Amino acid sequence: MISTITRQVTVLLLAILTIQSVAQKSGSETAENTKISSLLAKMTLEEKIGQLAQFHLWSRNNDVEQLSAVIRRGGVGSFLNAGDRANKEKLQRVAVEESRLGIPLIFGRDVIHGYRTVFPIPLGQAASWNPDLVQKAAAVSAKEATQMGIHWTFAPMLDIARDPRWGRIAESPGEDPFLASAMAAAMTQGFQGDGLADPHTIAACAKHYVGYGAAEGGRDYNTTLIPEHELRSIYLPPFKAAVDAGAATIMSAFNDLNGIPTSGNPFTLRQILRSEWGFDGFVVSDWNSMTEMIPHGFCADEREVAIKALTAGVDMEMVSESYQHHLKGLIESGMLAEKLLDEAVANILRVKFRLGLFENPYPIAYDATVILHPDHLKIARELTAQSLVLLKHDAAVLPIQKTAKTIAIIGPLADSPLDQMGTWTPDGKAEDAVTPLQAFQKAAADYEILYAKGLETPRSSERALFAEAVAAAQKADLAILFVGEDHLISGEARSRAFLNLPGAQEALVAEIAATGTPVVMVILAGRPLTFAPLIDKAAAILYAWHPGTMGGPAIVDVLSGKTSPSGRLPVSFPRTVGQVPVYYNHRNTGRPAPKEMLGIPLGTPEDPKGYVSNYLDADFTPQYPFGYGLSYSSIEYQDLRLSSGKLHPGEALSVSVQVQNNGQYPADEVVQLYIRDRTASVTRPVKELKGFQRISLPAGESRKVTFRFGEQDLAFWNIDMQFTAEAGLFEVMVGSSSADEDLLKEAFELVNDPAD
Numbered sequence: 210m211i212s213t214i215t216r217q218v219t220v221l222l223l224a225i226l227t228i229q230s231v232a233q234k235s236g237s238e239t240a241e242n243t244k245i246s247s248l249l250a251k252m253t254l255e256e257k258i259g260q261l262a263q264f265h266l267w268s269r270n271n272d273v274e275q276l277s278a279v280i281r282r283g284g285v286g287s288f289l290n291a292g293d294r295a296n297k298e299k300l301q302r303v304a305v306e307e308s309r310l311g312i313p314l315i316f317g318r319d320v321i322h323g324y325r326t327v328f329p330i331p332l333g334q335a336a337s338w339n340p341d342l343v344q345k346a347a348a349v350s351a352k353e354a355t356q357m358g359i360h361w362t363f364a365p366m367l368d369i370a371r372d373p374r375w376g377r378i379a380e381s382p383g384e385d386p387f388l389a390s391a392m393a394a395a396m397t398q399g400f401q402g403d404g405l406a407d408p409h410t411i412a413a414c415a416k417h418y419v420g421y422g423a424a425e426g427g428r429d430y431n432t433t434l435i436p437e438h439e440l441r442s443i444y445l446p447p448f449k450a451a452v453d454a455g456a457a458t459i460m461s462a463f464n465d466l467n468g469i470p471t472s473g474n475p476f477t478l479r480q481i482l483r484s485e486w487g488f489d490g491f492v493v494s495d496w497n498s499m500t501e502m503i504p505h506g507f508c509a510d511e512r513e514v515a516i517k518a519l520t521a522g523v524d525m526e527m528v529s530e531s532y533q534h535h536l537k538g539l540i541e542s543g544m545l546a547e548k549l550l551d552e553a554v555a556n557i558l559r560v561k562f563r564l565g566l567f568e569n570p571y572p573i574a575y576d577a578t579v580i581l582h583p584d585h586l587k588i589a590r591e592l593t594a595q596s597l598v599l600l601k602h603d604a605a606v607l608p609i610q611k612t613a614k615t616i617a618i619i620g621p622l623a624d625s626p627l628d629q630m631g632t633w634t635p636d637g638k639a640e641d642a643v644t645p646l647q648a649f650q651k652a653a654a655d656y657e658i659l660y661a662k663g664l665e666t667p668r669s670s671e672r673a674l675f676a677e678a679v680a681a682a683q684k685a686d687l688a689i690l691f692v693g694e695d696h697l698i699s700g701e702a703r704s705r706a707f708l709n710l711p712g713a714q715e716a717l718v719a720e721i722a723a724t725g726t727p728v729v730m731v732i733l734a735g736r737p738l739t740f741a742p743l744i745d746k747a748a749a750i751l752y753a754w755h756p757g758t759m760g761g762p763a764i765v766d767v768l769s770g771k772t773s774p775s776g777r778l779p780v781s782f783p784r785t786v787g788q789v790p791v792y793y794n795h796r797n798t799g800r801p802a803p804k805e806m807l808g809i810p811l812g813t814p815e816d817p818k819g820y821v822s823n824y825l826d827a828d829f830t831p832q833y834p835f836g837y838g839l840s841y842s843s844i845e846y847q848d849l850r851l852s853s854g855k856l857h858p859g860e861a862l863s864v865s866v867q868v869q870n871n872g873q874y875p876a877d878e879v880v881q882l883y884i885r886d887r888t889a890s891v892t893r894p895v896k897e898l899k900g901f902q903r904i905s906l907p908a909g910e911s912r913k914v915t916f917r918f919g920e921q922d923l924a925f926w927n928i929d930m931q932f933t934a935e936a937g938l939f940e941v942m943v944g945s946s947s948a949d950e951d952l953l954k955e956a957f958e959l960v961n962d963p964a965d
């Protein structure tokens with residue numbers, strides 16, 4: 210009797226607790242969970258394991274019969290690169306109509322910086338410092354991709370990168386966590402729109418989680434050693450921003466992080482992602498990154514891979530098949546708890562439900578007008594124009610003056626549509642891209658155009674075409690040189706130890722400059738390049754990244770002055786490879802170098818004064834700092850004002866500055882706010898970006914720009930690994946780049962005691 214009563218009380222208590230926890234959840238979440246658990250309850254072990262498998266079309270040798278057989282028995286949950294619409298529909302019909310439970314497949318694809326309308330490489334998009342426009346571009350990509358039956362993109366790529374030798378810096382949002390976080394949120398929202406159930410949106414995948422961009426020596430796939438403090442301060446924030454923006458999925462990475470590969474890392478995947486951030490989507494491994502834990506020396510065999518990856522929290526396995534081969538045995542033998550598998554399946558089903566795949570599994574009705582729609586091309590042109598960074602400017606040359614009646618367009622990248630689209634454009638088509646040469650020819654009413662390639666490809670060393678290029682420059686009033694990298698030498702596995710212009714391009718620039726015709730150098734590349742010896746040879750330099758489909762018109766818009774150049778560097782440009790890594794938010798050291806301290810004259814006595822952190826032969830500053838970029842006007846910053854010298858908890862400070870356009874051209878300016886925490890329980894960077902505003906300033910006009918910030922903006926990971934602000938002195942800096950000479954400074958104090 211007593212035991213019955215106890216049992217009844219326990220049941221009642223449990224019921225009350227359950228009701229309370231259910232009541233805390235939103236109605237839709239509860240409905241979603243009910244759908245997931247009732248489906249899970251019907252699934253066999255094999256069907257559950259099937260949901261964790263992501264095949265490539267190459268799996269089972271692309272044999273549709275064999276693939277259909279696997280789908281029919283519920284043996285696969287997803288495909289990447291599943292072919293055209295018709296093929297996807299065919300595979301989906303088998304899943305929905307012929308498998309026992311009819312669970313739809315989810316089709317993924319690398320829609321990295323555009324589908325058919327290709328936008329600038331992500332590093333270029335970050336150079337726009339315009340999250341709103343980047344969001345619109347991602348929405349365009351989603352619209353075009355859904356036409357092809359794609360549900361899910363493997364983007365945004367959010368790996369902070371401080372090393373331009375690493376080829377994947379092209380896909381990265383750059384070196385700064387604040388700017389990268391803004392891009393992360395923008396791209397996630399752009400892809401996912403107001404909700405995944407909208408058939409014109411796709412699920413985002415924040416990748417590669419995490420630290421992948423810190424590969425040793427810039428060699429792709431290499432070891433990363435990142436102390437937890439640095440991981441939390443620099444590498445994790447963009448992922449957190451994507452999760453906060455609702456990113457449906459996360460991709461684990463290839464790298465070994467502090468000795469534990471990221472595709473088997475419970476600290477990053479379970480503790481940080483799930484427990485600390487509350488992520489409830491699913492984690493997919495990178496391509497074979499799970500079984501690569503064997504060569505990493507972390508797992509002895511596929512069986513151990515399956516144990517470590519599932520325990521760590523990888524839900525779906527891309528391409529490799531360790532889950533397929535081993536989970537059943539591991540669970541049946543009690544080596545792994547079925548609960549772990551159920552969690553992974555639930556995470557995957559949750560995203561499938563959110564995408565509305567159970568209701569609408571097949572591709573939406575095809576509308577050919579969506580692909581390369583004029584509105585999409587317009588956004589691409591605008592975003593590309595805003596991504597272009599003017600590094601050097603001679604007012605007599607740019608914008609192109611009326612006196613420049615004949616223009617020589619020279620260089621291997623002036624008319625190379627495939628190259629201008631850059632890395633990771635599996636669906637971009639060269640014939641859609643408008644090259645700079647084509648765009649200039651279209652604007653030919655304004656100029657006479659002479660064209661000479663100069664070099665067959667950017668990598669050619671053969672100088673046979675130089676003479677023709679020199680002759681064109683001699684006849685012209687202005688020579689515009691399109692040089693840089695072809696699309697194949699940036700991107701995955703495309704690390705470089707030299708960062709100069711490949712082939713004989715430097716010699717080409719030198720020969721054209723020797724004609725005396727003013728030279729504008731336009732560099733198209735997937736990474737920051739080093740070109741110090743060429744800077745004096747060019748009157749103006751425009752950095753164009755790999756600009757995408759509308760590269761040509763956007764470049765002409767900016768060179769002609771129709772649009773103000775307004776891109777700003779999302780990453781520091783080294784003077785020479787030996788300086789790498791060079792980044793603005795470094796720590797001060799105990800022996801910071803004074804400015805302009807170069808070399809050591811012969812006969813210098815041993816003198817401790819010169820013992821500072823510097824190179825003897827290259828200075829410690831970059832060639833071009835983070836945040837840098839010019840316009841055609843001269844912009845002056847003055848009158849920096851802080852609302853108070855003290856910031857109390859719970860209050861905000863405002864800082865304002867007057868920005869004046871002193872030139873004769875309208876300008877778009879990116880006003881940047883940096884903060885330095887002078888002293889803390891751990892050493893702090895010399896400055897950190899905390900805000901930015903893009904403003905348009907007509908010629909001769911002045912505008913007051915105001916930022917507000919509070920204690921939470923000063924928080925950092927302190928000595929106890931807590932995210933908090935510490936009282937003390939701070940500097941606030943506002944200006945046009947991260948370089949000291951471009952910033953106005955004020956100081957304030959964060960006080961703990963409200964009475965202070």
Ligand code: BGC
Nearest residue numbers: 289319363416417495496701
């Ligand atoms: C890359 C990922 C990509 C995946 C699928 C891998 O090699 O690292 O970024 O999403 O392939 O194509």
